[in-house]
Amino acid sequence: MNIALFASGSSGNCALVSDGETHILIDAGISARRIRAGLTAQDVAVADLAGVLVTHEHADHVKGLTVLLRRDPVAVYALPAVCAALRRLLPERTDCLHEIAPGEPFCLGDVRVTPFPTPHDAAGSCGYRLDGSARFGFCTDLGTVTDAVRAALCGVDCAVIEANHDPELLRTGPYPIYLKRRIASDHGHLSNESAGALAVYLAENGAQQLILGHLSRENNTPRAALEAVSLALAAAGFQPGTQPELYAAPAETTLALTAGKACVCCR
Numbered sequence: 001m002n003i004a005l006f007a008s009g010s011s012g013n014c015a016l017v018s019d020g021e022t023h024i025l026i027d028a029g030i031s032a033r034r035i036r037a038g039l040t041a042q043d044v045a046v047a048d049l050a051g052v053l054v055t056h057e058h059a060d061h062v063k064g065l066t067v068l069l070r071r072d073p074v075a076v077y078a079l080p081a082v083c084a085a086l087r088r089l090l091p092e093r094t095d096c097l098h099e100i101a102p103g104e105p106f107c108l109g110d111v112r113v114t115p116f117p118t119p120h121d122a123a124g125s126c127g128y129r130l131d132g133s134a135r136f137g138f139c140t141d142l143g144t145v146t147d148a149v150r151a152a153l154c155g156v157d158c159a160v161i162e163a164n165h166d167p168e169l170l171r172t173g174p175y176p177i178y179l180k181r182r183i184a185s186d187h188g189h190l191s192n193e194s195a196g197a198l199a200v201y202l203a204e205n206g207a208q209q210l211i212l213g214h215l216s217r218e219n220n221t222p223r224a225a226l227e228a229v230s231l232a233l234a235a236a237g238f239q240p241g242t243q244p245e246l247y248a249a250p251a252e253t254t255l256a257l258t259a260g261k262a263c264v265c266c267r
């Protein structure tokens with residue numbers, strides 16, 4: 001199973017999961033042109049996609065859908081509340097929308113997809129677990145790690161997990177107070193420390209690779225996120241050489257790897 005993150009952050013989010021001939025896009029929060037370029041670099045065409053999984057309705061996760069679907073009517077899967085928002089965004093492509101339910105798996109090609117709820121300030125927000133030749137989890141945009149999140153991600157080989165902000169950088173940063181409170185709330189975004197706690201849980205349950213995603217440009221750095229998660233793993237007894245491989249997803253360039261294997265490249 002190959003994973004390619006085309007973008008991860010508040011300016012846009014989009015990832016491709018390929019397992020054999022099954023290609024699945026997760027979110028489309030960058031321009032259709034960038035999505036097509038990212039797919040082409042992975043030798044995939046839009047018409048090859050088995051579907052697009054949408055996590056929630058915020059623009060940094062869906063803003064490329066309108067133009068992307070204008071030429072290629074790809075199936076789009078989301079929870080009912082998200083589909084309701086997408087019907088307003090895509091009035092000419094409502095036939096592409098397919099409602100799914102949290103905890104109810106469905107298949108796209110050879111991949112079993114299980115959506116699970118995430119606590120975020122958007123109706124119908126969810127993450128996804130994909131089971132094929134490897135077990136992969138995608139979980140960003142959540143204010144706290146719930147039992148449902150842990151249960152859904154238990155046993156994955158590889159996962160994208162949110163490490164949005166360093167609490168001190170958020171506290172002293174330029175955001176207005178209302179936005180700081182929103183980000184730090186239980187329906188906002190995960191801190192580096194919370195990401196570290198989730199990383200420990202996933203490592204204890206067999207995760208081999210963890211990608212830290214949705215890093216804030218203003219309130220975090222890749223170095224701070226990686227250090228915080230590495231320290232949490234070390235404190236839990238995972239020494240260098242026994243820790244999962246850790247990567248910080250770039251905001252605008254591609255991070256590609258093979259789930260379960262030490263094979264990574266950035267472009």
